[in-house]
Amino acid sequence: MSHSQSSACLIHASRLPCTPRTLKHDVLTTTMLHCGSRIAKLFRSPVTPPFNFPRRLLIKFEFSSLFQAKGLNTSDEESDEFLPWLERKARTKISSMLWIGKSAYGRSLFASENIRTGDCILKVPYSVEITPDNLLPKIRAILSDKIGTVSKLAIILLVERKMGQSSGWAPYICCLPQHGEIHSTIFWSEYELNMICQSSVYQETVNQKAKIEKDFAAVVPALQQFPDLESITLQDFMCAYFSVTSRAWESTKGLSLIPFTDFMNHDGGSKSIVLFDDDKMFSEVIADRNYAPGEECAISRGRSFITLRSSPIRICKSFYKGGSY
Template identity: 55%
Template structure:
């Protein structure tokens, strides 16, 4: 048995197309009029028919029962799965055989010679999806493909306009969106000669078509033994970051299954966890955010200042000690190092959330002489080989090193604050539904990352104050 996981971050930093948190079941709401009751009954009937038809198609294709406990419904967030029977924790709520999963290994081998360069599994599965879509109702996957969201229903940031992206400019997701779009264009350029050579298979495919198919794969597919797979019915399950239920793959039985982690009453929406993803990942790769995401984090880029007389020596020293480097969508290895900070739960705690490697990096940058750098190298060799992981004996230098982080975080906090104030000021402006959704997603993203930065600042400020106080007491 292996864990199945969503495929975020397979190619760079690299679903369901709606914000996901447990809503009340729309089937259970009381109507306030006869007309509303009739409309609700009609919708329930339509959804029940859709659920029966979809499961009937999938079970016929699979040759086995997929689920007797779940039915398709339509929550305020889009197509979802609801308990059609009482579910107990530990129940197996669905089983989808491998033979009814759309996989990247179905990529047509006869188009390989026409590729400009090799492409990734996401692009391969996107091409498979395009080929099946070209067949229309003649495709054996038509029932599934017809359920997939259209491009205007998706909210991955690659579909945001320039003005919409301005809402999240302070966040690293802003630049990552452009990097991801550049990567997708590169993959499409490699595939294009093959797609054009086989119009009978793919039709007339434009960049927008490929981008849509690519986003469907990144937001819905799972990592499996077949590379990556689109798993019908299972991908209607919405994400709850606190859930312990995940997709499991049984290689012996050749099935993917989900075990309930809690009890569900009839009519409740059933949730699973896609992974421990921040709002940045959820927005970029899946097209939704959570109002409060415990996994929020912020990417921090650091580099020694070029005017530093010890720049070259510091850069070589840091590089030799394998600190993480930035690699962009083109594969260029930059001079900056990348770190991820998470929320520091207590300002007086141990600072868990601020990587030791980041603090070490700043200790190296704070050095003002070759002798200090040599001392750090000797200390690392005598210890476990890791550079500048110990508190500096020179307390003023230790404070200076951590002030470097404060001087980086404080302007970032101001930028986040300003961006959020602009979004708050627009709250009452009349906008279309799509912009309203994306504006809320932008707020969720920025608030989460701001919370992380503020917690880091509080810890750093407290840390420096304690060192300063201990120095005064020592005197």
């Protein structure tokens, strides 16, 4: 998320501080449409991705000085054990340069030491990334072929949340936002939406809600086959759907959730992107500039995708030093 004075609030949005949900006439300043956004256009190949990504609407708000302040990088106690847990699960080191903390934008990643341009700041094995392959076979077997990847990932999150602490992904699931913590217009009441009925935000929200409701109706028959899942509501599905569309990344293997990496906030000025190595089966992020200890590390939404095979790290390091793209 950009660190500019005008903080960005996404319709399928990232982690923001609690803000009033009442819009004043001088609050809405700019509306911009982004196709795909974070849901994977964090690649840089000129080749058109083979997926039609959900449209995500970016709304710029002018927040009060309370919300404009970046704040200090305070410790996030509930996340202290997250990285050690993920590294145990991955059976490898993921990062020694970053730690999880909280900024004014929510959970964030900060430099734990001096970071230089071109340094690999994190490396996550595919084995601890959540993809549609993680869907339980018994559920996959009865899902309609028309169910999309986003819905499949949403179902995985719902199943894991229902399992509670017995879930192998419990520490990650606990870090995902729940209803009441999500700042997105898809959760606004009809009264609140009517306040912006003259804007494109309104129609975009209506369209997104209609799509989610249609997707939920398509998965309900499958969920009803399992007693532990039949109590899942539309609101539950919307929360999980939100988590996927605001966090998922696209690679050559398809859509995936990448724990730890998705704690990085977006900055429009950053050139860091997620790189994928299909040979060694991991994704990683390369620093696009120097960071001092305690400084928040950000990532870019990017424009399309890149793999390490097509663009080796040495090229990326040279590229970052070279400037614009």
